[in-house]
Amino acid sequence: MSHHAPPAAPSRSWHDFLIEHAQVLSITLFFILCCVLFSILSPFFLMPDNLLNVLRQMAPLLVTAVGMTFVITTGGIDLSVGSIVALTNAVCALALQAGLPWPIATLLVLLLGGIVGLAQGWFVSYQKIPSFIVTLAGLSILRGIALLLTRGYSIPIDEPSAAPLLTLGRGWILGFPIPALLAIVILAAGAFVLRETRYGRYVTAVGANAEAARRVGIPSARILTSVFVLTGVTSALAGLLIAGRLGSGSSNTAEGFELDVIAAVVLGGTSLLGGTGTILGTVLGALTIGVIGNGLILVHTSPFLVQIVTGAIILLAIWLNTRIFGRLSAGRKG
């Protein structure tokens, strides 16, 4: 074994690089493959308008996926994000309708997302109930509250004073959609925090080995709670973006959204077992899902096929991923 190997070579071997980044590399390859395929099949695919449109539509998912990457890195899951989006989306519209100025409504909604996350995180980390159960309950309860508040109606956002919020969801700056810009900022911040800060390191440590983390004095329970606050706030932001884009708030927003978000994160190589997560992978995973949906529509397949193909591709990509990853690390250890 390398116990007796000479001290650190300055450059790391290709093999090490491949193993360590196998997950991100394979999703990158997959993403490029999808792009090439659709650009051959449809002349419209690579047009800037189309690509920017994909990005604009993906913005809520990308934002929420940042929070989800943190949660899954700790080894947990948050099934309630779609319902938080619906609740915050509805509350935003109701607050504006009640005459609250838009900055207050925005703050209120973000705070609501944070509190919901805090409550769920408390049950997960301090009461030791599996996150799957807590957030499954959240999924049901929160959408129920949204339905109760709106009585199932869609609430229009037509107050002139709320115009800046609509711009947030619809506007463009220098030929670039504002929601996409916002998503990029959140993604960059998320990537920095996860990779470069002490907090990000603790998130990874709790997911990798909670017992070891606890023994060296990392406040595991607080870290575990905080990641659910992150999904809460990012979901609330997604709810705002959707409210802005559609100009209304509805309890039916973002149904099945949690599955897309989880799929994007997992496709990006973040392990459901915890301990490994990258925002770059998540971005690529989300974009792959977005591109497949967009591409299949551009090549005029039945819209019903999109779901089938997306599901199949997730399975295929992750299967390949585990095979490649498994083989590489087995080769290393053997």
Add this chain to the structure above:
Amino acid sequence: MSRSAEPLMSLSGIRKVFGSNTVLKGVDLDLYGGECLGLVGDNAAGKSTLSKVMSGAYIPDGGEIRLGGEVVHIAGPSEARRHRIEMVYQDLSLCDTIDVAGNLFLGRELSRSGVLNKAEMLRKGREMLDALDIRIPDMRAKVAMLSGGQRQSIAIARAASFAPRVLLLDEPTSALAVAEVEAVLALINRVKAQGVAVVLVTHRLQDLFRVCDRIAFMYEGNKVAERRMEDTNLDEIVRLIVGGNRDEATALDQAGARS
């Protein structure tokens, strides 16, 4: 190895009860700096419980712990650490998906206003390993990629970096390949040479002869014997572990099965 004149840590009459089961029945034990004590005994003899009492994981129901002559009450692992008592648990102390440097500094990361100072951790981590002559080619390799021996070495180096007075090692060499066992034992000797009181809990009797100066034998919650390494041999060790009330042939058979 020259050991300290006075014991660094001194246990007297340590008792521990779980329900109706008395696991430790009044154990006396002295630990000296620069000395390695082997703590052996069959399963359920109380050696794990005793090491957990020393590391603060269990609070004893009776008896006294003295550190450097003063009576202390160790109420938990963090308090044990404050008293400079470190424990390396069997393969439980590392985060697989974090790199070598990150693991060495786990829980006490070097950072500037929350942002990790990775370069400094790489440099100081390398120094920590060099000080104990541990060779890990790549400080940025994820710990999952390393061999069992390298992982154990990193766990020990991390514990040693807290400048402990007492270092407790729980089965550090079980599940390691032969060459790796050698490396870990050599490492234990280097830690010992720094004046640390090392306690080695192990089932591997051959390791005792390589690093220990003294052996304490646990049997059914009592310390039944203590031997200096030079005054004993494998036969006697096996006899004392199995309780001395069986014939030698059975004892030797069991030793064969164990190692």
